Amino acid sequence: MTLTSDTIARAVIWVALFFLVSAPVHECAHAFTALRQGDRTAKMLGRVSLDPIVHFDPMGGGILLISVLLNMLGSGVGGFRVAGLGWAKPTPVNPMNLRGRYANSMVAVAGPLSNLLLASVFAFGLRLAQQQGLFPSTTSAGGMVALVLQTGVVLNVWLMLFNLIPVSPLDGSHVLDDLLDPVTARSVRAFMDQWGLMLLVLVIFFAGRILSVAADPIVSMLIGPLY
Numbered sequence: 001m002t003l004t005s006d007t008i009a010r011a012v013i014w015v016a017l018f019f020l021v022s023a024p025v026h027e028c029a030h031a032f033t034a035l036r037q038g039d040r041t042a043k044m045l046g047r048v049s050l051d052p053i054v055h056f057d058p059m060g061g062g063i064l065l066i067s068v069l070l071n072m073l074g075s076g077v078g079g080f081r082v083a084g085l086g087w088a089k090p091t092p093v094n095p096m097n098l099r100g101r102y103a104n105s106m107v108a109v110a111g112p113l114s115n116l117l118l119a120s121v122f123a124f125g126l127r128l129a130q131q132q133g134l135f136p137s138t139t140s141a142g143g144m145v146a147l148v149l150q151t152g153v154v155l156n157v158w159l160m161l162f163n164l165i166p167v168s169p170l171d172g173s174h175v176l177d178d179l180l181d182p183v184t185a186r187s188v189r190a191f192m193d194q195w196g197l198m199l200l201v202l203v204i205f206f207a208g209r210i211l212s213v214a215a216d217p218i219v220s221m222l223i224g225p226l227y
Contacts, residue, residue, distance in 0.1 A: 003072060009138045011068050013151045014084060018064060020052050022118060022156055023088035026163070027055040029114035030091035030171075034107045039097035047091050060087035067204055083154070085162050085204050090169050101178075108174035115160040122152030123222035150223065157218045161211050167203055168196030 028050050031042035046054055064086025071083055091111075095104050126149035129135075129142070136150045137143030166172035173192060177185050192199075 005138050007072055009144070009147060010151060011072050011084075013148050014155055015064065015068055017148070017152055017155050018086070018159075019056070019061065021152070022115060022159055024050045024052045024055045025114050025118060026111040026159065027088050027091050029110040030093070030107055033110035034091065034093045034098070037103040037107060038099040039094050039107075041092045041094045041097070045092060055088040057087060057089040060089070063087070063201070063204060083158060085158065087169075105175045105178040108171040111171050112160040112163045115156040115163070119153050119156035119160070119218075119222060122149050122156065125149045126153065126223050153223050154215070154219055157215050157222070158211065161214050161218075162203075165203060167199045168192035170200065 028048060031047040031049075034041070035043050035048060042048060049055075064084050066084075067086065068084030093104070093107055098104055098107065100106070126136075126146060129146045129149060132142075134142040134146045136147040138147065163170050164172040164175075166176040168189075173196070177189065180188060
């Protein structure tokens with residue numbers, strides 16, 4: 001794929017929104033929900049915060065940059081031309097302090113739900129911009145604003161779906177753990193402890209097309225077809 005100003009702009013916006021907005025909101029949602037459910041671990045470590053620095057994970061950030069670069073040089077993901085996925089520093093939660101049978105799942109789901117909320121906010125802003133005749137482009141300031149809003153929608157939909165995959169340490173693995181019987185859950189946890197990170201990296205680099213099947217209809221519902 002030939003690199004263009006549009007491709008580079010989308011990549012920079014994608015990475016910036018991930019580090020500065022989407023990841024901090026996602027992890028803060030986990031921490032806040034855990035606090036409400038009785039666990040103060042994240043609160044004591046300063047994780048009930050929107051400060052990007054406290055949520056930054058070097059490995060997850062590095063994976064994000066690599067995956068974005070590979071997609072820039074390749075064919076892109078899901079028709080958006082540039083996409084990439086990584087992760088922030090996992091929010092520490094002590095399940096022993098949580099109240100309720102499904103409290104762990106509630107804490108886990110809070111992150112993806114926060115991304116869905118962000119996607120909806122970005123979509124609302126994009127629709128307002130389009131009503132003013134502003135459409136995503138790199139040729140004007142207004143077009144850049146619309147491009148940021150469009151990228152925010154796509155990024156947060158992807159993060160929501162990505163984090164719901166039942167692979168450790170993603171949020172979906174905690175939901176699966178709550179749904180399984182104790183014996184099966186222990187077996188799955190043991191497997192994930194050994195192979196989870198490898199599976200996660202494989203998901204990031206090879207599951208883009210699969211995720212796009214689910215992401216594209218949601219994005220289209222929020223803002224219409226991308227192209």
